[in-house]
Amino acid sequence: MIRVLQFLPGFQSFAVITAAYVICHGLTAWAVTPVQNLFLPEITVFASLIYLPHGVRVLSVWLFGWRAVLPLAGGAILSELMFTSSNVQQLMEPVLLESIAVGAFAAFAGFKIAWLFGWDLSAGQARRIAWTGLLAVGALASVINSLGQSVVFSGLIFPSDQLPVMAVYAAGDLIGLAVCMVALMLIFRWIRLSGAGRKPLE
Numbered sequence: 770m771i772r773v774l775q776f777l778p779g780f781q782s783f784a785v786i787t788a789a790y791v792i793c794h795g796l797t798a799w800a801v802t803p804v805q806n807l808f809l810p811e812i813t814v815f816a817s818l819i820y821l822p823h824g825v826r827v828l829s830v831w832l833f834g835w836r837a838v839l840p841l842a843g844g845a846i847l848s849e850l851m852f853t854s855s856n857v858q859q860l861m862e863p864v865l866l867e868s869i870a871v872g873a874f875a876a877f878a879g880f881k882i883a884w885l886f887g888w889d890l891s892a893g894q895a896r897r898i899a900w901t902g903l904l905a906v907g908a909l910a911s912v913i914n915s916l917g918q919s920v921v922f923s924g925l926i927f928p929s930d931q932l933p934v935m936a937v938y939a940a941g942d943l944i945g946l947a948v949c950m951v952a953l954m955l956i957f958r959w960i961r962l963s964g965a966g967r968k969p970l971e
Contacts, residue, residue, distance in 0.1 A: 782840070788844070790844025791847050793822045793824065798848075811927070814861075816934050816937040820938075821948060823949075825841070825844070826876040827876045831903060834877075838877055841872070861922075900954070903946075904947065914938060915939040918938050919931060
């Protein structure tokens, strides 16, 4: 399945990444945001405690490298248009594109930093998926995203809320990645088991 995704033509890979981002953002908006808003309304405007699209960012860059950045940005733009309320859009409009750019580049930056230190985790480097390595790079990407978003939104966040927002960004990205990875592992396991079940008896 990974090899099939990796060699999708350009337009199809763009569409798959964008659609996956929008779907995961929608799940976050419908399932996580309403609950979080009850307890952390000031922070929820800027960050989610379980941000599933970060998993899409990391896995997409792992598969497609720099080519994933543009469809990730496209997915983020569509997600904001589809799931963000108009009053929040108006609040974030002055820095929205900067925020989207930071999110789209965060995972790529994480992989590049890992590569600079001699840790090449790109797809195809090993027969097995390095889940631990992907989680580590995803954690680095979440820190990069958290720092970048705190700079982008510095003029909109109250000083007393800046540190909590940064913490929620970092934690939410990492938890979202972990959830996506668990879901992916379960899907792969189901595919293997269903494939084994179709093998003819010898």
